[in-house]
Amino acid sequence: MPAQLLSQPNPPPDPSHIPDSILSLRVDVPKNVLSSNELDSIRRFRRAADYIAAAMIFLKSNTLVEEPIKPDDIKHRLLGHWGTCPGLVLVYAHLNAIITRTNLNSLLVVGPGHGAPAILACLWLENSLATFWPKYTRDRQGLSALIRGFSVPGGFPSHINAETPGSIHEGGELGYALSVSFGAVMDKPDLVVCCVVGDGEAESGPTATAWHAYKYIDPAESGAVLPIVHVNGFKISERTIYGCMDDKELTALFVGYGYQPRFVEELNDIDQDLASSMQWALDEIHKIQKAARSGNPIVKPRWPVLILRTPKGWSTIKSLHGEYIEGSFRSHQVPLPEAKNDPEERKMLQAWLESYKPSEVLPNGEPSEEVLSIIPKEDKLKLGQKKEAYAAYEPIDVPAWIDHGVKKGTQESCMKVVGKFLNLVTHSNPTSFRIFSPDELVSNKLDAVLEDADSGRNFQWDPASRAKGGRVIEILSEHTCQGMLQGYTLTGRTGLFPSYEAFLGIVHTMMVQYSKFVKMAHETTWRQPVGSLNYLETSTWARQEHNGFSHQNPAFIGAVLDLKPSLARVYLPPDANCFLSTVAHCLRAKDYVNLMVGSKQPTPVWLSPEEADRHCIAGASIWKFASTDDGLEPDVVLVGIGVEVTFEVIAAAALLRKLVPQLRVRVVNVTDLMILGPQGSHPHALEDTDWDALFTGDGESDGKGRRYIHFNYHGYPVELKGLLFGRQGLERVTIEGYREEGTTTTALDMMLQNHTSRYHVAAAAIRGGAKVNKKVEVDAHEMISYVMHLAQKDREYIYANGAVLHCCTVVRVRIIPPPLSTSVLYTRIFTILL
Structure with a gap:
C-alpha cells in the first residue's frame, strides 16, 4: 500500500458484496441510559485519565502544565503507546459506572498490553495504585511521581504486567487475552471478565481460536466473559484486517462464531451508546445464566460481544508536518516524537494536554468530585483491588497418592496409573481443579479421568458432556489450553496441561511470558502465591512406534531450564510410583512452572510406593x-x-x-x-x-x-x-x-x-x-x-x-x-x- 494512503484515516470499507439481510442479525438497544450527571462524570473521568496517560509519556515535571512546557520538562526518552489509550480509558470509565450502578463483580483483561498509561491513570484515579504502591498517593505529589516515573528506570514499564494492580495478563506478545479471560471465569459463577481485544491482536491465530472458548463455559457453574473488540484501524504501520471490514462483514463473522454482536461507533454520543450496550450485554449474560441455573439451560446460547470503533489515538493532535496523526498509524506510539527539541511540536503538546482542561478535572492534582462519583465506593468492587487478581489461591485436596501406588516388579503405564489418580483429584476438588488438554487424553492413556460425567469433558456444544460439570477442557488449540490454564491459575485455582511431548513447544513463549509475570509478582509485596503451572509431557520420542520423526521433540525441557531458577522445575520420574509422587507434589506446589516427563507405554515398576516416595524426595x-x-x-x-x-x-x-x-x-x-x-x-x-x-x-x-x-x-x-x-x-x-x-x-x-x-x-x-x-x-x-x-x-x-x-x-x-x-x-x- 502506498505510504500516502497509510497516513490517511481509515476509509469506510466497501460493503457491496455482503447482502443487507445480514444486518438484521445486528442488535439494537435503547439509548440514553445515563443521567446527565452520570454522563458528565464519565466524560470528566475520561478527560482526567486521558490527560494523565498522555502526560506520562512526555513529562517529567510541570505535571499539570500550569506554565509553558520547557525542554527540561520533557523526558529524555519518550516511551509509550498512545494509540490504544483513549479507547481503554473509555472502557474503564464505563466499567466503573456499571459496577457502581449494579455492584458487578468484574475483572478487566487488557489485550493491548502497551496500553499501560491508560490503565495506570485509571488505577490512580480510583486510588488503587496507592493501595499497593504507597508513593502514588491520590494527590499532587503522587500524581507527579506517577507521571515522572513512567517508563524510566525504577518506574512502571510501558506494558501491563504483574506490577499493575488488577492485572492477570502479561502485555506484550499478542493473542492470549481472550483465552486467559475464559480461564479466569471458570468455576467463578459471579465473575464477569471484560476483555478488550485489540484489532491488531485479533489477527493472531490464538485469538481466532479463542473465540470458541465460550463453548466450554457452563453458565450454571462459571461466570462470563464480555469481549470488547477495539477496532481503531491500525497497527504499528499498517491497517488492521478488522479495520478494513465493514459492519456487515464483522456481523457475519461473529454471528458465525456464535455471538450476538453489538456495534458502538457513534463518536458524538459514544458514552450513551457504550453504556447502553454494556447494560444490554450484562442483561444477556444474566439471562443465559439464569436459564442454566434454573435447570432449563439455553442450548447453544449466543453470548454478547461488543465491537467498539474509535479513531486510533483519539483526541490527540490532528496532523503534524502534513501527515495525519489522529486516526492513523502515526499515533500508535508517540505522536510528537521531537517535542523535547522542536519548539513547534512542544507548542502542539502544550495545546494537546491543555485540551483536557486538567485544572477542571484534576484541581491541584486531585480528582474532582465529579470524576470520583463514578468510581465504586467499596474497595472490593474496584477493578484494581479485586482479590481474584492477587489473593485468591485455594489449596486443593490432593489424595494420599501412596495409597494408590502399584506393586513393585510389575509393568504399568505411568499415564494409566496417573489417570486414575487424577480422577480422584477431580472428585476431591469439584470447583478448583481442571485439566486443559489438546484433545490427547485418550491417546496419552489418561482416559481414566473421563470415566465419570462429573470428571469428564466439559464441552457445552456436545450433548454428551453439556451441563455435566466435567473437569476436562479438551480443545486442539495448545494456545487456548495454555491461556485458559493461565487465567484459571492466576485467579486462585490449580490446573494441569497434559500434552504430546513434540507439541508443547507451541506454547513455549506463552509459558515464558507467564513465568515473567510470576517473577515480577514475586517482587511485589502484595501479590500472594498462586498454584503452579503444571505440564505433563508424554507420548515422547522414545516410544514413537507409529507417529514418526515429526512427533519427536523434547525441547520443552530446555525451555523450562532457561527460566529463572526460582520458578523452574523439571521432573523425569522413572516409573509409575515415582510419577504418582511427582504429580501429587506438583499439584500442591505454588508459583512454579512444573514439567513432568514420562512414558504412556507399560514399563517396569522399579520401586515400591515407599521407595518411590524417598527417591522423589531426594531427587536422585x-x-x-x-x-x-x-x-x-x-x-x-x-x-x-x-x-x-x-x-x-x-x-x-x-x-x-x-x-x-x-x-x-x-x-x-x-x-x-x-x-x-x-x-x-x-x-x-x-x-x-x-x-x-x-x-x-x-x-x-x-x-x-x-x-x-x-x-x-x-x-x-x-x-x-x-x-x-x-x-x-x-x-x-x-x-x-x-x-x-x-x-x-x-x-x-x-x-x-x-x-x-x-x-x-x-x-x-x-x-x-x-x-x-x-x-x-x-x-x-x-x-x-x-x-x-x-x-x-x-x-x-x-x-x-x-x-x-x-x-x-x-x-x-x-x-x-x-x-x-x-x-x-x-x-x-x-x-x-x-
Whole structure:
C-alpha cells in the first residue's frame, strides 16, 4: 500500500458484496441510559485519565502544565503507546459506572498490553495504585511521581504486567487475552471478565481460536466473559484486517462464531451508546445464566460481544508536518516524537494536554468530585483491588497418592496409573481443579479421568458432556489450553496441561511470558502465591512406534531450564510410583512452572510406593539392585534420566555383569533434573558433598579420585551440559541423549539410533572403567567391539523382521545376585519389553 494512503484515516470499507439481510442479525438497544450527571462524570473521568496517560509519556515535571512546557520538562526518552489509550480509558470509565450502578463483580483483561498509561491513570484515579504502591498517593505529589516515573528506570514499564494492580495478563506478545479471560471465569459463577481485544491482536491465530472458548463455559457453574473488540484501524504501520471490514462483514463473522454482536461507533454520543450496550450485554449474560441455573439451560446460547470503533489515538493532535496523526498509524506510539527539541511540536503538546482542561478535572492534582462519583465506593468492587487478581489461591485436596501406588516388579503405564489418580483429584476438588488438554487424553492413556460425567469433558456444544460439570477442557488449540490454564491459575485455582511431548513447544513463549509475570509478582509485596503451572509431557520420542520423526521433540525441557531458577522445575520420574509422587507434589506446589516427563507405554515398576516416595524426595538415588555390590567403590557411574533411557542403563548394567564381571558399576537414577546444577544455582541443586556421594568424589579408597560418569538423558545433551556447567570434574562426564534421529520403528531401534541403547551405555562404561581398573583396560577394546557388534546384529534383526530380537544376550542375564526371586523378576521384565 502506498505510504500516502497509510497516513490517511481509515476509509469506510466497501460493503457491496455482503447482502443487507445480514444486518438484521445486528442488535439494537435503547439509548440514553445515563443521567446527565452520570454522563458528565464519565466524560470528566475520561478527560482526567486521558490527560494523565498522555502526560506520562512526555513529562517529567510541570505535571499539570500550569506554565509553558520547557525542554527540561520533557523526558529524555519518550516511551509509550498512545494509540490504544483513549479507547481503554473509555472502557474503564464505563466499567466503573456499571459496577457502581449494579455492584458487578468484574475483572478487566487488557489485550493491548502497551496500553499501560491508560490503565495506570485509571488505577490512580480510583486510588488503587496507592493501595499497593504507597508513593502514588491520590494527590499532587503522587500524581507527579506517577507521571515522572513512567517508563524510566525504577518506574512502571510501558506494558501491563504483574506490577499493575488488577492485572492477570502479561502485555506484550499478542493473542492470549481472550483465552486467559475464559480461564479466569471458570468455576467463578459471579465473575464477569471484560476483555478488550485489540484489532491488531485479533489477527493472531490464538485469538481466532479463542473465540470458541465460550463453548466450554457452563453458565450454571462459571461466570462470563464480555469481549470488547477495539477496532481503531491500525497497527504499528499498517491497517488492521478488522479495520478494513465493514459492519456487515464483522456481523457475519461473529454471528458465525456464535455471538450476538453489538456495534458502538457513534463518536458524538459514544458514552450513551457504550453504556447502553454494556447494560444490554450484562442483561444477556444474566439471562443465559439464569436459564442454566434454573435447570432449563439455553442450548447453544449466543453470548454478547461488543465491537467498539474509535479513531486510533483519539483526541490527540490532528496532523503534524502534513501527515495525519489522529486516526492513523502515526499515533500508535508517540505522536510528537521531537517535542523535547522542536519548539513547534512542544507548542502542539502544550495545546494537546491543555485540551483536557486538567485544572477542571484534576484541581491541584486531585480528582474532582465529579470524576470520583463514578468510581465504586467499596474497595472490593474496584477493578484494581479485586482479590481474584492477587489473593485468591485455594489449596486443593490432593489424595494420599501412596495409597494408590502399584506393586513393585510389575509393568504399568505411568499415564494409566496417573489417570486414575487424577480422577480422584477431580472428585476431591469439584470447583478448583481442571485439566486443559489438546484433545490427547485418550491417546496419552489418561482416559481414566473421563470415566465419570462429573470428571469428564466439559464441552457445552456436545450433548454428551453439556451441563455435566466435567473437569476436562479438551480443545486442539495448545494456545487456548495454555491461556485458559493461565487465567484459571492466576485467579486462585490449580490446573494441569497434559500434552504430546513434540507439541508443547507451541506454547513455549506463552509459558515464558507467564513465568515473567510470576517473577515480577514475586517482587511485589502484595501479590500472594498462586498454584503452579503444571505440564505433563508424554507420548515422547522414545516410544514413537507409529507417529514418526515429526512427533519427536523434547525441547520443552530446555525451555523450562532457561527460566529463572526460582520458578523452574523439571521432573523425569522413572516409573509409575515415582510419577504418582511427582504429580501429587506438583499439584500442591505454588508459583512454579512444573514439567513432568514420562512414558504412556507399560514399563517396569522399579520401586515400591515407599521407595518411590524417598527417591522423589531426594531427587536422585543409587539404585543398589542394579549396581555391583550395592554400588560400593564403583569404577564407573551410569546415570539414567527418563523412563526408557533408565531402562537401557539397567539393561546395560546387566549386560556388563555378564560380559565384564570385573567392572564395578554404580547405577544412579535422577528424577529431579534441577539437582544437577552447580551448588547454589538452583534451590534444588545438590551440595557438593551430596553430589560426590552420588557420583563419587576425591576420597575413593584406591586414591584415584572421581570416577567416570555417563549420563543417559531423555532430552538434548546440550541441555544437560549447560545444567552441569560449573560442577567440578566435568572432564570425566559423557552424555548421550536425543540426537534428532528416528522414525516409525521399534523402541530399541530408537535407542540405537540416538546412542542411548544398552549397548552404547555399556561401551561408554567400559571406556570409563578402563581408566581406573586395569583388569577392564586389558580387554576394553575387544569388549567394546563385541558390544557394538551385538547392537548391529539387533538392528539388522529389527529391520529384517519388524520386531526386536527376543533371544538377545541380556535376556539370559541375571541382573543381581540372590535373592533369586528379584533376579527372575527383572529378567522376565526384560523378556517382555524386548
